[in-house]
Amino acid sequence: MIEQVDVLVIGAGPVGMTLALALADGPYKVTLVDRRALAAQAGDPRALALSHGARQLLEQLAAWPTRAATPIETIHISQRGGFGRTVIERSDYDLPALGYVVRYRDLAGALATRLNDNAVLEAAEIIEIAPGDDRVTVTLRHQGVVRHIATRLLIHAEGTPGDDPAVTVSDYHQHAVIAEVTPTPGHDRRAWERFTADGPLALLPLGTEYSVVFTLPPAKADAVMALTDDSFLAALQAQFGGRLSFSAPGPRSRFPLALRLRRHLVAGRQAWIGNTAQTLHPVSGQGFNLGLRDAWQLAATLLARGLDPSALAAYAASRRLDRHGGAFFTDNIVRTFSTDFGPLKLVRGLGLLALDLCPPARHFVAKRMIWGARAWP
Numbered sequence: 400m401i402e403q404v405d406v407l408v409i410g411a412g413p414v415g416m417t418l419a420l421a422l423a424d425g426p427y428k429v430t431l432v433d434r435r436a437l438a439a440q441a442g443d444p445r446a447l448a449l450s451h452g453a454r455q456l457l458e459q460l461a462a463w464p465t466r467a468a469t470p471i472e473t474i475h476i477s478q479r480g481g482f483g484r485t486v487i488e489r490s491d492y493d494l495p496a497l498g499y500v501v502r503y504r505d506l507a508g509a510l511a512t513r514l515n516d517n518a519v520l521e522a523a524e525i526i527e528i529a530p531g532d533d534r535v536t537v538t539l540r541h542q543g544v545v546r547h548i549a550t551r552l553l554i555h556a557e558g559t560p561g562d563d564p565a566v567t568v569s570d571y572h573q574h575a576v577i578a579e580v581t582p583t584p585g586h587d588r589r590a591w592e593r594f595t596a597d598g599p600l601a602l603l604p605l606g607t608e609y610s611v612v613f614t615l616p617p618a619k620a621d622a623v624m625a626l627t628d629d630s631f632l633a634a635l636q637a638q639f640g641g642r643l644s645f646s647a648p649g650p651r652s653r654f655p656l657a658l659r660l661r662r663h664l665v666a667g668r669q670a671w672i673g674n675t676a677q678t679l680h681p682v683s684g685q686g687f688n689l690g691l692r693d694a695w696q697l698a699a700t701l702l703a704r705g706l707d708p709s710a711l712a713a714y715a716a717s718r719r720l721d722r723h724g725g726a727f728f729t730d731n732i733v734r735t736f737s738t739d740f741g742p743l744k745l746v747r748g749l750g751l752l753a754l755d756l757c758p759p760a761r762h763f764v765a766k767r768m769i770w771g772a773r774a775w776p
């Protein structure tokens with residue numbers, strides 16, 4: 400027996416779930432498939448910085464995790480061992496916050512509670528994908544049963560892709576070591592982005608803690624993962640400087656970092672969204688914000704234009720500027736700032752100083768972080 404759906408989404412991560420929710424009031428039958436149980440998302444250690452624009456979209460889906468979100472009121476950007484710094488303040492933008500920090504698990508939980516019962520086939524294994532002219536047929540195993548599902552559109556939201564000739568990969572030779580630490584004095588809703596020769600160090604306010612994203616070359620990341628808690632705090636302190644002190648570190652996790660860009664977002668009746676479409680360096684927290692806008696834009700296009708490959712082509716065209724802008728922005732920040740080369744350090748310092756002294760330039764950067772492509776001229 401072949402089951403029929405309108406939209407099948409592979410991957411019930413935050414981006415796949417956002418798409419399903421954004422389509423929920425429309426006429427389409429939507430099913431999500433994930434290889435894991437949704438409960439497994441509770442073990443994800445990441446904290447995500449979300450833009451004000453992301454909050455607005457999630458609120459429209461009634462999936463904004465209000466109590467779990469910590470507002471960012473100030474962002475302090477500096478470089479280790481060099482002059483120049485920029486401070487971005489909420490009060491300059493007439494917004495309740497510059498952005499918010501949320502644990503991945505709280506965000507995923509808020510989205511999951513909004514899904515209809517039986518919307519997700521959990522712990523399912525995809526066996527085959529067979530594209531056809533008016534349907535894509537997906538064969539999968541769920542609860543020991545092999546099922547065939549014919550879908551008018553197949554949307555991929557499986558997260559970061561592995562090696563795939565359809566994806567260009569640029570390895571940063573950096574790993575992110577993440578952990579939560581308690582700051583003294585308190586964080587006062589201030590986020591820090593500190594550029595070092597090893598890579599960017601970000602501190603994001605989260606509850607009473609800081610969520611630390613400590614970017615390092617792979618060998619140093621090995622060493623930092625192996626440190627005792629006290630030595631880890633000392634290494635963090637050395638990289639950050641003396642303005643705050645840290646204690647009570649939580650468990651550490653690591654993520655290898657590369658820019659992965661899928662060349663084409665659409666093939667026939669299939670489309671790619673979220674991290675499987677583009678995986679960026681976490682500097683400046685763009686990844687999920689971009690994936691959320693992918694899902695939102697795709698849903699709006701399908702609701703307006705129907706489930707036709709031409710709608711997918713329109714979707715792909717509409718995402719070009721945002722995804723390439725985000726990739727270009729983060730890639731350039733990482734490459735320009737992750738070096739101790741003297742003249743570059745001078746240029747960076749002058750750049751940070753210029754941003755600080757020149758409000759229009761600072762607003763240009765801040766607005767892109769707050770709104771994404773909506774802020775592009």
Ligand SMILES: Cc1cc2nc3c(=O)[nH]c(=O)nc-3n(C[C@H](O)[C@H](O)[C@H](O)COP(=O)(O)OP(=O)(O)OC[C@H]3O[C@@H](n4cnc5c(N)ncnc54)[C@H](O)[C@@H]3O)c2cc1C
Binds near residue numbers: 414432447557
């Ligand atoms: C250290 C770090 C810090 C980050 N910080 C930020 C930040 O501050 N702000 C921000 O916006 N972004 C940040 N990101 C990026 C953010 O985590 C991702 O952009 C976001 O999680 C992507 O969501 P997704 O739903 O596309 O993919 P995922 O969250 O990876 O979800 C993919 C889902 O697909 C499922 N899946 C995978 N393969 C299959 C398969 N074959 N069949 C069925 N299901 C499958 C998985 O089980 C999973 O549930 C950060 C990333 C890292 C690594």
